[in-house]
Amino acid sequence: MDSALLIHRLQFAFTVTYHYLFPQLTMGLAPLIVILKTLAIKKNDETYNQAARFWAKIFGINFAIGVVTGIPMEFQFGTNWSHFSRFAGGVIGQTLAMEGCFAFFLESTFLGLFLYGEKRLSKGMHWFAAFMVFVGSWASGYFIVATDAWMQNPVGYEKAADGSLQLSSFWALVLNPWAWLQYAHNMSGAVITGSFVMAAVGAFYLLSNQHLQQARVFLRLGVIAGLIVSLLQLFPTGDWAGKMVAQKQPVTLAAMEALFDTQEGASLVIVGQPNMATRHIDNPIIVPKMLSFLSYRRWNAQVKGLSEVPESDWPQNIPLLYFAYHIMVGLGTLFIAVMAVAAFLLWRNRLYEARWLLWVLMLMFPLPYVANTAGWMTAEMGRQPWLIYGLMRTEEGFSKMVSAGNGWFTFLGFAGMYTLLSVLFLFLVRREIEHGPDPVGPSEPTKPAVHNLAEVR
Amino acid sequence: MPTIWFMIVAVMVAMYVLLDGFDIGAGAVHLFIARNDVERRTILRAIGPVWDGNEVWLLAAGGTLYFAFPLLYASSFSGFYLPLIMVLWLLMLRGIGIEFRSHLHDRLWTSFFDVIFSVASILLAIFFGAALGNVVRGVPLNADGYFFEPLWTNFRVGIDNGILDWYTVTTGVVALVTLVVHGSLYLATKTEGDLNTRARQVAIALWPVEVLLTGASLFATLYIRPGVLTNFLRWPVGYLIPIIVVASLLYLFVALRGKNDKGAFLASCGYIVGMLVGAAFALYPLVLPASTDPNLSLTIANTATGAHGMQVGFVWWGIGMVLAAIYFVFVYRMFRGKIRMQEGAGGHGY
Numbered sequence: 001m002d003s004a005l006l007i008h009r010l011q012f013a014f015t016v017t018y019h020y021l022f023p024q025l026t027m028g029l030a031p032l033i034v035i036l037k038t039l040a041i042k043k044n045d046e047t048y049n050q051a052a053r054f055w056a057k058i059f060g061i062n063f064a065i066g067v068v069t070g071i072p073m074e075f076q077f078g079t080n081w082s083h084f085s086r087f088a089g090g091v092i093g094q095t096l097a098m099e100g101c102f103a104f105f106l107e108s109t110f111l112g113l114f115l116y117g118e119k120r121l122s123k124g125m126h127w128f129a130a131f132m133v134f135v136g137s138w139a140s141g142y143f144i145v146a147t148d149a150w151m152q153n154p155v156g157y158e159k160a161a162d163g164s165l166q167l168s169s170f171w172a173l174v175l176n177p178w179a180w181l182q183y184a185h186n187m188s189g190a191v192i193t194g195s196f197v198m199a200a201v202g203a204f205y206l207l208s209n210q211h212l213q214q215a216r217v218f219l220r221l222g223v224i225a226g227l228i229v230s231l232l233q234l235f236p237t238g239d240w241a242g243k244m245v246a247q248k249q250p251v252t253l254a255a256m257e258a259l260f261d262t263q264e265g266a267s268l269v270i271v272g273q274p275n276m277a278t279r280h281i282d283n284p285i286i287v288p289k290m291l292s293f294l295s296y297r298r299w300n301a302q303v304k305g306l307s308e309v310p311e312s313d314w315p316q317n318i319p320l321l322y323f324a325y326h327i328m329v330g331l332g333t334l335f336i337a338v339m340a341v342a343a344f345l346l347w348r349n350r351l352y353e354a355r356w357l358l359w360v361l362m363l364m365f366p367l368p369y370v371a372n373t374a375g376w377m378t379a380e381m382g383r384q385p386w387l388i389y390g391l392m393r394t395e396e397g398f399s400k401m402v403s404a405g406n407g408w409f410t411f412l413g414f415a416g417m418y419t420l421l422s423v424l425f426l427f428l429v430r431r432e433i434e435h436g437p438d439p440v441g442p443s444e445p446t447k448p449a450v451h452n453l454a455e456v457r
Numbered sequence: 458m459p460t461i462w463f464m465i466v467a468v469m470v471a472m473y474v475l476l477d478g479f480d481i482g483a484g485a486v487h488l489f490i491a492r493n494d495v496e497r498r499t500i501l502r503a504i505g506p507v508w509d510g511n512e513v514w515l516l517a518a519g520g521t522l523y524f525a526f527p528l529l530y531a532s533s534f535s536g537f538y539l540p541l542i543m544v545l546w547l548l549m550l551r552g553i554g555i556e557f558r559s560h561l562h563d564r565l566w567t568s569f570f571d572v573i574f575s576v577a578s579i580l581l582a583i584f585f586g587a588a589l590g591n592v593v594r595g596v597p598l599n600a601d602g603y604f605f606e607p608l609w610t611n612f613r614v615g616i617d618n619g620i621l622d623w624y625t626v627t628t629g630v631v632a633l634v635t636l637v638v639h640g641s642l643y644l645a646t647k648t649e650g651d652l653n654t655r656a657r658q659v660a661i662a663l664w665p666v667e668v669l670l671t672g673a674s675l676f677a678t679l680y681i682r683p684g685v686l687t688n689f690l691r692w693p694v695g696y697l698i699p700i701i702v703v704a705s706l707l708y709l710f711v712a713l714r715g716k717n718d719k720g721a722f723l724a725s726c727g728y729i730v731g732m733l734v735g736a737a738f739a740l741y742p743l744v745l746p747a748s749t750d751p752n753l754s755l756t757i758a759n760t761a762t763g764a765h766g767m768q769v770g771f772v773w774w775g776i777g778m779v780l781a782a783i784y785f786v787f788v789y790r791m792f793r794g795k796i797r798m799q800e801g802a803g804g805h806g807y
Contacts, residue, residue: 060556067509068552072545074519078534079541082603085523086531090762093524094770100517101777108513109784112506117791158763164527166763399535401605410542417546424553428560 007407008080008398011414013380015072017373018418022066024372027141027187028194029059030134032221037127046440051217052130053118054437055198060115061428065421072414074100080407084387084397090166091157092147094173099143107136141190142183149179151388152379153248165391181244182379185237188229189375192335193368195226199342200365201433203358214437216352219361223346227339233332239294245382246295249389250304252382255315256325257291259305266291266303274322315384324377331371338364458768459761462525463744465774467737469521471730473514474585475639478729479722480504480511482640484551484578485633488571490641490655497571499796501555503647506792508555510785512548517781524770528602528760529744536596536604537588540620544584551577579633586632590625593736594618594681595746598753602760614681618748624677631670635732638663638709639725645718649795653718660721661713668706671732678739682746685739695738702731 033055040048074096077085085093110132118126150156156172157165167173199222205215246253253259258274258281259266268290272281292301306314315321338360345351351358383389387397483504491497523530534541554574558567596604597618609619612626621629638660645656678685689695705727712720740746744760747753761767 064552064556067512068549071512071516071548072542074516074523075534075541075545077523078530079538080535082531082535085534086528086602089523089527089530090766091524093520093522093527093530093762094766097517097520097524097770098773098777100513100520101774101781104513104516105510105777105781105784108510109788112510112788113791116506120791160763164762167766167769168763170765170769399538401535401603402538403605406538410538413542413546417549421549421553424557428557431560 004400004402004404004407005395005398007404007411008402009394011407011411012076012080014411015069015076015414015418017376019066019069019073020372020376021369022062022069023137023141024190024193024369025062025197026059026066027137027190028192029055029062029198030130030137030194031191032194032198032225033059034127034130034134035221035225036217037130041123041127047213047217050437050440051214054214054432056115057432058197058429060111061425061432063111065425069418069421080399080402081387081397082399082401084392087164087392087397088151088157088388090160090164091154091173092150094167094170095143095147095150099140103136103140103143106132107140110136138187141187142179145183145186146174146176146179148379149176149182152182152383153178154388154391178244178248181237181240185233185241185375186372188232188237189368189372191225191229192233193372195222195229195339196335196361196365196368198222199226199361200363203362204433205436206352207355207358207362211436211439213440219342219351220346222361223339223342223351226335227343230332230335230339234336238329238332242294243296246303249382251306251309251313252315253295254304254306254308255318255321256378256382257303258318258322259291259303261307262302262305264292264302265289265300268294269326274319276318313385315381317381317384321378321381324374324381328371328374328378331367331374335368335371458764458771459525459757460742461771462521462761462767463737463741463757466518466522466525467734469514469518471733473511473518474729474733475726476511476514477508478636479640479643480508481551481578481582482636482638483644484554484574484640485582485637486641486644486656486659487578488575490644490652490659492651494567496652497567498559499648499652500644501558502796503644505555506788509552510788512552517777521770521774524766525762526744526757526760527762529755532598532602532604532755532760533592533596533745536606537591537620538605539608540584540588544581544588547577547581547584550574551581582633582636583629586629586635587621587625589632589733589736590628591618591620592745593628593678593685593740594622594624595748595754597749598745598747598755599749600753602753602755614748616748624681627670627674627677631674634663634667634670635725635729638667639722639729642718642722642725646722647796649797657713657716657718657721660709664706664710664713667728671702671706688739688741695735698731698735698738702728702735705731 033052036048036052036055039045040052077089077096110129113121114126114129114133117129121129150173153176154165155176156167156169158168160166198218202215202218202220202222205211206219242253245256257266257269258272260279265288267286267288269281270285270287272284272286274280275282289299292303293299295301295303306318342351342357342361345354345357385393385395387394483500487497487500491500519530550573554570554577558570558574561567591606594614595618596606597616598604606618606620609621610617612619612622614622614624641656641659641663645653645660648656705724709721709724709728712718712724742756742758743754744757745755747755
């Protein structure tokens with residue numbers, strides 16, 4: 001691979017992967033915070049308000065890092081992928097600009113009100129601010145997913161005289177079927193992260209015997225929401241996504257499954273390593289005919305293998321794609337199992353004493369991050385060698401005027417900057433969790449909803 | 458239609474400079490006019506609830522530029538690769554400087570973030586000014602409409618341009634002084650007592666500098682790009698722009714003497730809008746002149762996207778702006794008035 005191309009890919013992959021660690025939590029927590037605020041009003045119980053304030057602090061730190069790492073994303077389309085931008089900007093610039101106009105303005109405004117305005121707003125208005133933060137962050141998610149979906153399944157465009165693409169149908173772009181399915185799958189993935197993190201903090205407090213009342217709220221909400229979205233993640237959203245790939249990108253499906261030869265009644269590989277030299281899977285554990293059924297709802301349906309197309313049209317890194325996909329699916333299954341057991345014990349009123357399960361819940365919170373990252377790796381590496389599926393190859397899209405040396409310089413800069421951000425982030429979140437939610441006083445809340453711990457103390 | 462979108466992008470950039478300009482300016486003077494922790498937190502509280510929304514104008518303008526003029530976006534962003542990535546780093550540092558500073562009440566921690574915030578703000582102002590200077594001066598475009606500029610070459614305005622030369626350094630300094638005045642005036646409107654006085658003193662001290670630099674940059678621009686006058690001769694309505702600039706500067710002086718902070722801030726707004734609109738008006742229909750061969754210059758015609766995209770964009774853009782205006786009015790009303798810092802009282806994020 002051309003070294004300039006490699007570094008442009010590396011930098012974008014690194015910055016976008018790192019960035020998405022933060023929005024997945026904020027988008028996941030936003031609806032949970034709305035639920036907490038709703039419960040506080042409905043039950044007139046200050047416990048839920050304190051819980052919401054605690055999570056608002058975590059949300060605030062994550063949001064700040066999400067914002068500062070998100071700004072580079074929009075600009076790197078131009079700085080690192082200028083040939084792609086010139087070719088397709090007339091189409092995907094639309095969704096990116098709409099994100100700014102519709103989501104960011106809304107989000108930044110109401111987040112300010114939500115974090116700093118609790119004293120100045122009525123209860124109802126503060127609930128509304130929380131709700132609008134949720135709407136804004138989820139709208140933002142849609143525009144970004146729609147942008148990616150257009151690269152996966154380009155629609156609503158036409159070729160202009162100079163060879164670039166321009167918009168021919170706004171609604172085709174905004175209502176791209178790929179976008180809706182991927183959005184559903186992605187957002188339930190984000191709520192999985194939110195629920196597991198919330199449950200993990202609750203489990204940590206119970207295990208360390210502090211903030212017991214709040215810990216139970218966190219666990220209850222985390223486990224119930226976690227079970228629902230873990231199930232949604234598999235069915236119907238994961239199922240939709242799989243069928244979509246089978247229909248629109250059959251080569252991608254074959255690569256995800258490392259299916260080298262076309263088969264009727266293709267089996268689903270649960271465990272095994274693709275061996276690119278011999279073109280088969282080592283030590284496989286399979287479910288016969290399952291892949292055919294999942295993809296086409298017929299046990300004997302034909303699934304196209306990689307050998308149907310020339311190797312130049314294969315995704316470049318099939319083993320990595322295969323593992324990313326299998327890790328995502330495997331973890332998704334694990335999430336359902338753990339949350340089902342936890343929900344059962346919650347229903348039987350035994351969850352809070354089941355220390356072994358609390359340990360599991362506490363230690364599991366990194367795994368949704370892994371699963372979400374692996375899922376996006378599957379989507380983006382699966383699209384290769386195309387940058388825009390069927391229209392532009394990745395090696396055609398990068399900034400030819402930016403040399404590899406300049407790319408390495410900025411890549412290293414980003415790596416250093418993000419290391420600093422990680423250290424600060426972990427330090428601040430640790431402080432918040434150590435401090436915990438404020439206790440519920442006998443009267444009105446004496447502590448404000450701020451993320452400034454020192455002042456609260 | 459491309460002309461309308463050219464105006465829209467110009468207006469959005471102007472909105473960004475007006476709004477984020479005051480919090481960048483406030484950041485630039487942060488270390489110098491706030492003498493203790495209470496005063497520094499006062500400054501942060503004056504911009505805390507709004508800086509993020511202000512910065513969204515940059516993203517919205519960037520996105521609009523992206524879809525309306527894809528080639529301009531592609532060419533300029535990759536050509537200005539190094540300074541643009543540095544701007545991104547500075548924006549990050551500034552963001553964490555504001556947001557993380559008050560998490561700990563520890564002198565080392567807060568001093569560290571104060572310095573980060575202030576230095577990043579100063580550099581950002583200079584970078585933005587230099588960027589505008591580069592656009593006015595022109596860049597070494599090739600036949601495909603692309604270019605790449607090193608950070609500096611020989612500091613001369615010629616064909617082998619660097620990002621920095623004597624002209625763009627000048628515009629960078631103009632931007633810094635302008636935004637420092639702008640930010641100080643915003644702080645003056647939001648504060649009381651010593652901080653208010655000191656903020657106004659900064660503006661008073663810098664007013665003559667601002668006037669001198671405005672004149673100097675004007676002559677420098679005429680020297681390197683005499684063609685900027687063409688549009689003024691063609692559409693005499695353009696002469697309103699220098700009149701607005703001069704009137705704003707004069708009124709700024711009057712308002713400062715009368716301790717009318719709000720009036721002075723508005724005058725500064727008028728000055729900034731006048732300068733930016735003037736630059737856009739003078740360049741039109743060019744959007745990125747070529748320093749190599751004038752025929753290679755990027756214009757609104759050769760960079761614009763198709764008609765359908767521009768028309769539908771116009772519809773949702775209008776809706777989006779109405780919503781954004783409502784939010785902004787709401788949030789600025791919500792946090793209007795002077796910041797009063799009471800020791801020991803909670804309720805503040807900064």
